[in-house]
Amino acid sequence: MTDDYDYESLGNNATLGQDAMAGALAGIAEHCAMYPVDSIKTRMQVIQSVARPQVFATAAAAVTAGHQHHPHRHLHSAAIAEGSNYKGMKVASRNLWRGVNSVVMGAGPAHAVHFATYEACKEAFGGNAGGHHPLTTAAAGACATLAHDALMNPFDVIKQRMQLGDSAYRTVRECARSVYTKEGIAAFYISLPTTLTMSVPFQSIQFATYEYFRKVLNPTGEYDPKTHAIAGGLAGAIASAVTTPLDVVKTLLQTRGQNADARIRNASGLMDAVHIIKERYGARGFFRGFKPRVLTVMPSAAISWSVYEYFKWFISSNNNPIQDKNLLSL
Template structure:
């Protein structure tokens, strides 16, 4: 009978390099799969100083050439995600596995998983933030940037290096609770749905999706503030262009839209993060399992060869 691999032991068996590789593949898959919905979310969150655009019926896209172009433009900036998500997620998951082992070990402590998720987020966001700024600038409806390089160069020339990091404190204020909630929720649902600890793709999909939905719902207000700061240089509104940080962004949103303003783009954000988290965790756990079983089989084969000698 084929050897059964205990899922609970994978974090101990896989190396840091294997966790990083699995994380990189998971990150690229997560961001690319739901990128058009993320673009819609960004456009909904941006505060317009002029007249809002006229709503468009999605069923007319196929009959109108300009709308077809607009639909293709929902993918604009995806190259920035590919460039940043691989290394950032590799660092993210490798840090998580290391901290999880250090904080939790073989037990199950929600605070330990949350702390491991927070540490992983600090590492991830420090690397990913400039790529995310470029991505959101290119996602804007009237963006004229033709490439990631052009966008990064022009943002740097006009606004300086600080433009790539002004949203970092807000990003961390959002991402640390987001990832802490997501990791703790994921581990809870994974253990609840799969108490035996065997590798089960369905468990990862369901647990990941639920964790992503819960975390994105709670942290949407912070995401709206982050979007305002990351796209401020594109705005024609002097108040937004001169926004200095998190509290200033929150004040602008409250003045313009009231409490409802903090939930701009709520639906597409949840629709993005729920399947994205399911994909990310599923891809990550699969490749972690695959790499571990491959290494185990290779070791068994080597041991058998030594015995024959």
């Protein structure tokens, strides 16, 4: 019989570089897995004063027409909306993946910084001690978010420009060059204050609720993939539901350069975007794309935390000679 070991002790054995590597892999897996649904969410959130092609109205209607429990139906409906035959469906399905390269390029380094900062701050703030520490983990999550968003925001702008159904961009380089030429470097960062306003509470809520559910579901602290997936999914669902209004504002600012509405195209920042949304749609306008956002974030968070915790466990176990001896004797 081997001695039991506490999974929580493994996190302290990993270096920041190893935490960063685990975070990078988690970030790429998270964003890529649910990217098509995220594309639909972006299209639903974009505001236009002129009539948009029927494709987007049909795709948006398909998402909200009672299929919230079946994400794959969203993709099928969107494909039908963008092409009436098999060839059209194939093109539409590919279009839902447009811009994913930007996510891969940005998510790896951004999530590496994100999780490394989180682990360092959680340790420094005393979050690894026994018991529940929601404020400590929330503070660590907020610090991690500041580092992540400063790096990720330009890639997110490119991603959302390419996700638009009428986007003419085919490569990340083409999109970046066009945005820079037409709108300047500021276009990549105009949404950063709004992004931080959304992401800091989002990540604070997510990290705090994740750590809470993880400890409630797995009080022994042993590595348990099911616990990480459930806790991550619940944390993602709660955080995304609470912060959807700010996500709508962020989408307006990040896609304003391709909007046919002059008022939206010249939106100056968070408050201006808020006024536009309120004028056009009232309070309900701040929840455009609510269902696909939650459907995107919930499984994405479950995947992200599961991948991160697995690689943290895997990397840390290779640093722990006592654990290696126990594993070999099994």
